Amino acid sequence: MPVFFFSLRFLFFSAIIPLLASIFLYRFDTFDPAPLPSDALVYSTDSIPPLINDRFLTGAEFIGAGLLNSPEDIAYHRDSGLIYTGCVDGWVKRVKAFESANDSVVEDWVNTGGRPLGIAFGLHGEVIVADAYKGLLNISDDGKKTELLTDEAEGVKFKLTDAVAVRDNGILYFTDASYKYNLHHFAFDIWEGKPHGRLMSFDPITRTTRVLLRDRYFSNGVSMSPDQTHLVFCETPLRRCSKYYINEERVEVFIQSLPGYPDNIRYDGDGHYWIAMPSGVTTLWKLSFRYPFIRKLQALAAKYGFDTMIMENAGVLQVDLDGKPIALYHDPKHSHVTSGVKIGKYLYCGSLLDSHIFRLDLLKYPAQNRL
Template sequence: MPVLFSSRFLLISTIVPFLISIALYQLDTFDPAPAPSDAFTSSTSSIPSLLNEKFRTGAEFIGLGVLHKPEDIAYHKDSGLIYTGCVDGWVKRVKVAHSVNDSVIENWVNTGGRPLGIDFGIHGEVIVADAYKGLLNISGDGKKTELLTVEAEGLRFNLTDAVVVADDGVLYFTDASSKYNLHELNLEMLERRPYGRLLSFDPTTRVTRVLLKDLYFANGVTISPDQTHIIFCETPLKKCSKYNIKEERVEVFVQDLPGYPDNIRYDGEGHYWIALPSGVTTLWNISLKYPFMRKLAAMVAKYGVDLMFMVDAGVMQVDLDGNPIAYYHDQTLSHISTCDKIGKYLYCGSLLQSHILRLDILKYPAQKKKL
């Protein structure tokens, strides 16, 4: 009798949770889409010959514990200040010294939202893409904050992400998702549907235009030095594309990246720097091929458990044609969201860490890998 009871108990304790799990799966409304075929292609064509695979080695940390998740950074050459947006709503200014311990950090303006992308207007303004507020113009040395735009074609921005200002004053920016907000970032990445847009705002006419839509998490954006192209990133597709402003035509700029691109910055020296918050992992590739895996991950994420780990973050240096030049990365790093080259240093922001990472690339350069 005890053996029979034990067998029944084991059977029930196994089958019942299984049936409950199936029921929960069927009832959950999250519906991930099949990923585009090029989303899980793998290639070494984007891996340059110059590598620094110990990016953390020699790195210094600015504002440790004070700069809370500084997602993007922008360097103002005239003042020598770095502007960055933090998770607590503050746009902070950083005066960097030779020693990172002597850096001065100032709470400048609080947007009341989540400032992400930052750039400078042609009249000294600071332009902020706030994930929750929309596109903002901060002027008068922080005394005035103006909301420029919150929607286009009747559709509100749900995750205003990155912004760049052209020489003629036009603002180019991305709305990463018209469905999910920043707190739902995991769901956006797991659903794999094209809710992103590339847009422009003309401060003279006050017109917001949709340049491209149906983009897969439209992220970082910059403008070519000749002002003819916008370069923008689609994070889950591991690629950046360029949009010809005059011809309104789009083409691939760089693809098959070794990680998922976030922000992209032009350094004024003929190179772009692409931040990669995570390298490509086996788990991500498996989840891309099988939507049911992404649904399971999304169901677990609702309870605060993130199964899609991010590792091996880094930055890629490419030339004006998108050809990879150097790759700085480290298996122990994650969530590097932006990279700006200032002098001999790389300055990197993060969507997770509470500091700006600085690396002297003359002292710790990317080099050809020894065989």
């Protein structure tokens, strides 16, 4: 009898109480995920290119190992040959890469006091930074002057200034991934499944900030087309990149049903865009996006310190100017690849996780035809 009583008490405290507590927390928590658009739940092989390197960590070299703390975006300044990247400690760093990765030089250039993400170059030597916490910044006079350009639009403050591109007339185009959640809580924006993102422009002459598109799903990377007629921007949870035609003010799909969740997108000057994907599509991601109650459980777990944003099989997708997939470089063992840009014969990649930039020699380790 005492043993039986002990077993019941053990069951009550180890299983029943936690279950009841979980039900209580679930029912009364105010977090309310929404269904995603139906096209976000379509999984197609149309975006899988004919050329694939599925072990792209093999042969990769580390640039600035130990000196770059989560280098999220990568911007290459062709005139100086310098790579600019923003790190989690607030530093915008400049990197000089050489043929030998070990000879690379890293310079602490400017600390924004925030979290620099997207980087672009202005028409007069400025470096434009989308700082997740500060807003859109202009760094000039070789780093001696940092100016806040804008941190709100239509009376709504930016919560997650993400990526930026510059048109040849000097107008800046940038994304605010979420006006509701900041970078520290970005996962809740993904889990909530509601469109809090915006695509905007800033005119440095009139100092005017315009909202070009609202109600975007975590609007992320943005790149100017080579003919300057449109932008290509990414919406992470939808696995989609779209075109925004500047003069016509209209949107059309560029590529969708991506094999991963897009972050930054970069044009290489040679007829191709490179789309970084921090994670490939996994079974858990599929279930989460299809069923809002799973995303609510993930959010509840996160509130109590459990990370359920499992990322794997990250990579970079090369597409042509029409959005046709050309080559995919990925690795099942890697995650959190947030940017990819082709510089010469190398593919350089940034990350939210690594303490370096890694590069791959595309001539030595090319993507090859699928069998």
